[in-house]
Amino acid sequence: GESVGLHLPTLSVQEGDNSIINCAYSNSASDYFIWYKQESGKGPQFIIDIRSNMDKRQGQRVTVLLNKTVKHLSLQIAATQPGDSAVYFCAESHISNFGNEKLTFGTGTRLTIIP
Amino acid sequence: EADIYQTPRYLVIGTGKKITLECSQTMGHDKMYWYQQDPGMELHLIHYSYGVNSTEKGDLSSESTVSRIRTEHFPLTLESARPSHTSQYLCASSVGQGFLGFEKLFFGSGTQLSVL
Numbered sequence: 001g002e003s004v005g006l007h008l009p010t011l012s013v014q015e016g017d018n019s020i021i022n023c024a025y026s027n028s029a030s031d032y033f034i035w036y037k038q039e040s041g042k043g044p045q046f047i048i049d050i051r052s053n054m055d056k057r058q059g060q061r062v063t064v065l066l067n068k069t070v071k072h073l074s075l076q077i078a079a080t081q082p083g084d085s086a087v088y089f090c091a092e093s094h095i096s097n098f099g100n101e102k103l104t105f106g107t108g109t110r111l112t113i114i115p
Numbered sequence: 116e117a118d119i120y121q122t123p124r125y126l127v128i129g130t131g132k133k134i135t136l137e138c139s140q141t142m143g144h145d146k147m148y149w150y151q152q153d154p155g156m157e158l159h160l161i162h163y164s165y166g167v168n169s170t171e172k173g174d175l176s177s178e179s180t181v182s183r184i185r186t187e188h189f190p191l192t193l194e195s196a197r198p199s200h201t202s203q204y205l206c207a208s209s210v211g212q213g214f215l216g217f218e219k220l221f222f223g224s225g226t227q228l229s230v231l
Contacts, residue, residue: 009155034219043121043205043222044158087155093218103218104174105150105158 012112013080021109023073023090030092034103035064035075039086047075047088077111085113118142121206121223128196129231136191136226138206147189148220150205151175158205164189196230203227 013019025033031052036044050057050064050073057064063076073090087108119140128134140147145166150158150173160173164183178200179193189208193200207220 036222041224043207043224044220045222046219049219089157103160103220107157108155110155 009107010110010112012114014114015082016079019077019080019084019111021075021077021088021090021111023075023106025071025073025090025092025106027092027094027104028071029094031094032092033064033066033073034091034093035062036089036091036105037086038089038108044089080111080113082113082115085111087111119206119208119221119223121204121226123226124224125227125229127229127231130195130197132196134193134196134228136204136206136228138189138191138223139187140189140208140221141187142208142210142221143186144208144210144221145186146209146218147183148207148209149173149179149181149189149191150207151177152203152205152225154203162191196228198230201228201230 034049035047037047038044048059048062048064050066052068055066061078065074075088077084087110089105089108091103091105093103122137147164149162151161152158159175161175161177162173162181164170167183167186170181170183179191181189181191183189203225205225206223209218209220
């Protein structure tokens with residue numbers, strides 16, 4: 001089946017620096033991508049999403065970049081803070097004849113912010 | 116913030132016991148989901164529901180069952196728990212009103228199940 005995978009399982013970043021978390025996907029029909037943040041002991045929380053007809057979308061301190069040519073997605077977090085330490089998941093979905101598909105999640109990347 | 120609640124947060128139980136994991140949401144969302152997650156691993160969809168009296172199996176085969184008698188309630192039941200069922204179980208809901216109509220899931224805090 002299709003898979004969504006992350007390049008690195010762990011990432012450590014100095015507080016205040018920018019971080020980039022990468023994600024590769026294999027389904028060329030993917031229409032929609034979403035990033036979730038999961039803190040210890042909590043369920044995943046929505047961060048930002050992007051549709052395949054866009055290549056960039058910005059939120060508060062976060063930017064998602066989509067490169068459909070190489071099927072690559074990245075999440076950039078600016079000026080990282082201790083509260084950014086968490087596991088980050090990318091997920092993809094695509095439209096089917098029956099409506100929206102279920103999200104497929106990749107393996108998470110654990111981001112650690114070093115004080 | 117979404118209002119979706121799971122109980123219990125932690126459950127340690129012996130093999131062979133019947134258990135029910137509770138999930139409730141107060142947002143009136145039609146769609147609800149159960150995911151299974153091992154530590155540091157991806158989420159695997161085990162059940163979902165598009166509305167009352169609708170239940171479907173997900174991508175990962177599971178011995179659990181679900182029911183959807185009320186919109187706000189989506190409990191998951193294991194008739195006979197085994198150590199292989201030890202995992203975190205996450206409940207989610209969505210209304211399908213996310214970005215350009217795509218699903219945006221709201222998750223509960225999860226139930227960590229340990230079967231001895």
